[in-house]
Amino acid sequence: QVQLVESGGGLVQAGASLRLSCATSGRSGSLYGMGWFRQAPGKEREFVAAFTWVIGSTFYADSVKGRFTISRDGAKNTALLQMNSLKPEDTALYYCAARARPVGRPREEDDYDYWGQGTQVTVSS
Numbered sequence: 001q002v003q004l005v006e007s008g009g010g011l012v013q014a015g016a017s018l019r020l021s022c023a024t025s026g027r028s029g030s031l032y033g034m035g036w037f038r039q040a041p042g043k044e045r046e047f048v049a050a051f052t053w054v055i056g057s058t059f060y061a062d063s064v065k066g067r068f069t070i071s072r073d074g075a076k077n078t079a080l081l082q083m084n085s086l087k088p089e090d091t092a093l094y095y096c097a098a099r100a101r102p103v104g105r106p107r108e109e110d111d112y113d114y115w116g117q118g119t120q121v122t123v124s125s
Contacts, residue, residue: 002026002114006096008081009119014088016123020081022096022116033099034079035059036070037109038092038121045095049081050106059106064090086123093118 008020022034035050049070050059058070069082079096097112104111 002028002031002098002100004096004098004114004116006094006116006119009094009121011122011124012086014086014123014125016086017082017084018086018121020083020094020096020119020121022079022081024077024079024098028077028098030100031098032102033104033106034072035097035099035106035112036079036081036094037097038090038094039118040089040092043092045109047107047109048094051079052106057106061107083121086121088123088125091121091123093120 003025005023008018012018031053033052036048037045038048039045047061048064049068051070067085071080095118096116098114100113
């Protein structure tokens, strides 16, 4: 089992930056990838960004490309999401997810095995 705990959310003004962290514990050495998803009120959860653990490939939603950067701190088994130039439409509950299967689609939430509880990001205009 793997546990995920997100942190770093908050209330900021448009144009500001935030950095989300996702700390892993348990059998995190068995993971093949991690990702971030978000869910705004009244909307379905959507893909934000992901990376593959071994190869290090990264993937981004078009809506965040160029503004958000996903990375990992291997020593701490932590996934990071640096969010710059935040917009009100980025307001959502942000979830961290981890994939334990060796083959999976980084953008598809069904291919992730573990989820955190979420951290709220609110961007005011």
